[in-house]
Amino acid sequence: MSEFDKRIVVYGAGSIGTISGAYLTKAYGKENVTLVDAWQENVDTLNQNGAHITGTTDLTVPVTAVTPDKLTGQFDIVLLHTKQGFNSTVIPAIKQILKPDGTLVSLQNGVPERNITKIIPPKNVIAGTVEFGGTGAGPGVSELTTEYEAFKKSAYAIGEVDGRITDRIQMIQEVLSNVGGVTVSDNLMGTKWVKLLVNESFSGLSAAADATFGEVAADSVGIKAALHLIDEGLKVGHADGVRFALMVGVDMNQQFALRGDDFTDQQIQDLRVFIKSSSKLKASMLQDLYHHRKTEINEINGLIADTGKEHGIPTPYNDLIIKIVTQAQETDTLPKFDETMAAFKKLLGNHPVAS
């Protein structure tokens, strides 16, 4: 353990960062790994009680945590786990603490890499996706909501921005393997976009209906709406030149694109199987609504709707998610499952085909 000579920062110790930070600290020691979070009570509790992971596992690891203003020194690896909405302050702050040959691993939802590399040189940036879920359970505690076996098999997908398989990407793969399974992608944009499909469908519906992914999938309207959302994302992505990567071995286009007038029963069944290991997940956008925080609706469903507009592709299902979540955010209320499903049922009736 002590031979490890890299200093790691986990920037953002929310529901996901706490899990990453706990496992990395367990592997490399608290002298090599620092968790950074703006919430003072969270930082204090992490330092006093350690990072406590509940849910599909049970683990407590003593960790080092600081607020961003207390982070000093230079680091080799920074895992970016904060929300895109904070990038205008977070990315310049990371630039100050990243070694000249250090690596920022951007793990945010959406596709923020173009803007990040305007501030941090592209040679210092790799990117990826988080494929597990966590729900914040108070300061210092995060509930792992993905089934443990699925998490150990597939926790992150990472890649160089230009898709090369380098020594560096293999080194980061080895580091992150201490948390869970890591896929190396030679098609990073395809990887970010395939995660976006999950976010704009299940995370969008989870936030818009105050529900877990499993509750959305079990509902006959919810699962159909999810298929339409995925189909819109596929159409928009294809028009934008995206080559979608596989997600946990699944070709989303082959399995879930709309062919003909309506989705088949097989597609409904396949989507339920695909999302099963994530049944307990609550979207981070929903957790944002619980905690009166701004959601990533513009960076997730908004990205699909805006890119759709650029290419003249209608996105009525994404538009409805945006409407419901934005309204909840603006009025500081929680959407109601039945009302959301009724609104989607109407849309399914009016526009059974996403066109």
Ligand SMILES: CC(C)(CO)C(=O)C(=O)O
């Ligand atoms: C799908 C999930 C839960 C995975 O971390 C996510 O990215 C989100 O809702 O923000």
